[in-house]
Amino acid sequence: MREQSGRIVGALARSFSSLDIAEEAVAEAVEEALRAWRKEGIPPNPGAWLTQAARRNALDRVRREKRYREKLAGMVPAQDPTPSAPEASSGEIDERLPLLFGCCHPALAPEAQLALTLRAVCGLTTAQIARATFSTEPATAQRIVRAKRKIGATGIPLRIPDATDRAVRLDIVLTIVSVMYNEAHFVGGGDATADRDLADDAVWLAGVVAAALPREPEAHGLLALLLFHRARESARSVDGDLVLLVDQDRSSWDASLIARARVELERAARLHRPGRWQLQAAIAACHADADTAAATDWRQVLVLYDLLLGYDASPVVRLNRAVALDQVGAPAAALTEVDALERDLSRAHLWHAVRAHLLRRLGRDDEALAADLRALELTANEAERRLLAARTGR
Template identity: 45%
Template sequence: MSEGPAARIELIFRDEYGRAVAVLTRVLGDIDAAEDAVQDAFTIAADRWLVDGIPPSPAGWIITTARRRAIDRARREQTRTSRQAEAELLRPGGEPVPIEPTDMLDDRLRLIFTCCHPALAPPARVALTLRLFGGLTTGQIAHAFLVPEPTMAQRITRAKNKIRDARIPFRNPDEHELPERLTAVHAVLYLIYTEGHTSSAGSDLVAVDLCAEATRLARLLTELMPDDPETTGLLALMLLGESRRPARTSDDGELVLLADQDRSRWDGTLLEEGQALVRRCLRWNTPGPYQIQAAIAAVHSDAHRAADTDWSQIVQLYDQLYSVAPTPIVALHRAVAVAEVDGPAVALGIVDTLALDRYHVAHAVRADLLRRLGRGPEAAAEYTIAAEQTGNDVERQFLLRRRDELSSP
């Protein structure tokens, strides 16, 4: 078996799984039945395609095969619901009912809104989105979030049961529901990306698979909703973040802060795409939190050297962000920018007003400001607290190195 076809089949599975599940869910009205049919189709494909080759339209092959598997199950069950599904899946002559491309777009949009329904708890939304829409296995999702696989399986099962028992409809939201529902979708994708960008626990700084899935899903959501500014802003934010990933760690796997990164290692293609999306958002002139965060990332990416960063503009953008998202986390990041404009003493005064004692980044920021003010013992204590609070080994090692450097000659 050659490596090429197997790798391509895996890529097709990742790209087409959600599309096929969405199509079958609409027809069958049952997420579990749809998933079973699609999994059967991919199992068949994995065997046949390695022998016969990948067909010209693999997505169509998967959906057609999954529909036939669903029909076979419907015929075996012989219930009214299954007969109705069979009638919708096949024409009277037995040929599959064709699916228009616009139907597939709508189906995928319905699926992601269903996965991110406000009736589901946020962890369940994340798990279900990655399972049904991202095509990740339960084991992969569990590994990414560092929980036992049975725990993640229960979380996904409970989410599916909630959809069934609460009769959550498989449809796009009405116009008056759209802002809340789209906000929930954005929050899920953002949470997946931020967990991937800096893992909350484990031995790696970045969970690459989660970053890739979040970015892929954000691209798809942008395709489905091309005129929504916040959706575009969210994708831009992810692309600009991903453009810096090659420089975020050294060859030895150590954390490298933004100010110290080798910017020649940044991915120019992703950077350019992200900046273009930010410019598109600016033309809409309807700023929201994801667009503003993307604009901040774009200002950082404009500077060829850290010393060339326009910190005054970044402070202004954080002021704007705080006006629409007045959270302590935003205030903390704004303080980092203020330190570059007005000095560490002013920034420390801001940080000391924030109730973020259990947030390791706040202690890391406070430690850095104290270090810059020459208050070494206090800085060392803050670095120690930050290192104790983080679950990420790479961050912990970095913070302890910074602390130890304070006592070096």
């Protein structure tokens, strides 16, 4: 489904000039496949089966709408303007890329961008998307419908932007893929076990973008970052409990994924256009290079965060830089930096948790306990709650 769904939606959207028709036709084809293949077995060419079924569904929908419009207008049926079948890809461009850029158009709200990407490009069902984004099925369905209507009503193009507009639009696409990966790891009411399907979808989609845009260093940077994170997955949780980076069994990190991440990061570096995703991947590489937590080159990490601020001075990046500042022996300076972020991050449990750690390092235990208790109030993830509860003795 990852390989075929987005391709078919993209091809049908181009042929029928409607994302709504294309996406609905493919969704119906998937349902048909689930029923038919269970009885008859998987066909020799599943992609061709899905394409044929989806095209038939799209044609049926177009004809129904055409007849409905004719009846409303009392028109005599004209010659059937049936669109031709989707042409085969020339191989020069991945059909999923124009679709992905359309789904991540800045005219759409971020939550709509994410939901539509998961549906049209990755082929997830409404129920899966609702589960992945901590929403309800009705709300998710309405979000997707509204996004598709807006694309149709405002004429949002399903195409890769020109070079002058690509940098900003590409960053939105990469951000959505990053959000997909993060959503897989912090499920409200869940433990530390990641939604592996959603995490794999995000890594796969980052690979699609990097392969289709080989001259875009930030695409390779994001892929490297996600591969570094994915390599630590097996050590990140034990029996549903969260294991912090400093306590992880590094021998269980996936060496093959780390090697792939380094290759992608080197590809990005050879293009000589640094950016925020490459710098985040370089920070992850510093952790991967250290055999033990104590061997981490925190001064190099701090330098990379200083560079990253030139591309992304968001509160979260500044919070992470404060952690690095503490690690090089400046907890008081780190706490000053964290306190300056109160207005932006006081509703985020991680801000309170980091602040508690720094207060404890400075011997201000009562204040540290209060900060940890506030962090406990603000998180809904059960693994994080257990970790914070252990710290507070609650």
